[in-house]
Amino acid sequence: MTIIRRISALVAAVALCATAAAQEGKLKIATVDMQQVFKEYHRTNEAQKEINVERLRIQKDNNDRLATIRELDTQLQTMRKQLEDPTIAQSKKESLSIEWGVKQQEGTALDRERREYLQRRTETLNQKMVQRMKGILEEIRKLVEEKAKAEDYDYVFDKSGLSTSQVPFFLYTKDATDITAVLLKELNKDAPAESAPSPEETPAGE
Template sequence: MIRRLIPFAVAAVLCGTSLAQDALKIATVDMQQLFKEYYRTEEAQQQVNVERARIQKELNERYARIQEIDEELKKLRKMLDDPSVSDSKKQEVHRDWQMKQQEGIALDRERREFQQRRTQALNEKMVQRMKGILEEIRKLVEEQAKKEDFDFVFDKSGLSTSQVPVLLYTKDATDITPTLLVDLNKDAPKDGAKPAEEAPEGDEATE
């Protein structure tokens, strides 16, 4: 997730200083480190874990009902195979077996559709959250670059399509990652404090 999003977040931040100057003022930043160690990233991940647990709980409940139906089908099958059961009774049992089988098939289909729908929605929501956090970090990088009058700020954690670091070497570049980490986490909750849990979404309430 991080490796897919970060390369699009920051390639370089260009400040207002003229490029015609003899010596450019260059800085580097580790966007991956900022993302991982930003307290809001951990909070977002915790919220995603809570939502994922809700989905799994619902799936477990649905699967338990399907297993109950499977056990009922086995009992009905035994009655159908029992030679001591009359033909008229077997006809009645066979109708019940067909109804139970259709119910089980429908519930299993609903379970799979529920899992696909909710998982996809959660993944999309997570991607949007991470993009928002990365954009917040990018803006802070830009502000810091302007504040310290840097011409360029390069993301030293960025990788090319061949998974080779984009930035291989910089001369006399200042790493502003530690400064940015302090700024990002200045409002982090104290140890032991937990972020507020999000309320269940409408789909969770109606499923």
């Protein structure tokens, strides 16, 4: 995700400082796969399920509006055929023409309203999703900080971080402890059984 990549960029900057500090003495270093922790944290899965439900609700509302517009379009097509029918009296055509114009304007207004609704609801949902994911990442970051202080680590690096060329920042780290599994165990200790993440529900990268 984009948010994780931003964190990784900060990690890379810290790594440069750590390299210099390592020359002065032995450092206690740990690594963590932030992407794995984020994806496998039960609260991430729960948030994604809620977002998916809301997305389906928006799609249903949009489909209902489309059905109304299509029904109106069918009526317009029927009326147009009547207007083109030479057997229909002129007075009848004049009233049909007025009605056709009113319905056409109604259809245009309904479609404009549908598009605005879809855009508004989608933007709101996207903002909600970003805020939820930021909150989860902050929760994970705090746990990493607490773990680092408790275990007296000098540095904790995100091994899932990539450079601008999409190459991992850390190809090799000597004597580093991977705390990914420990963090996941702590984060998911109270997870309900139904919150186990499944591949199709794992948030896609941005």
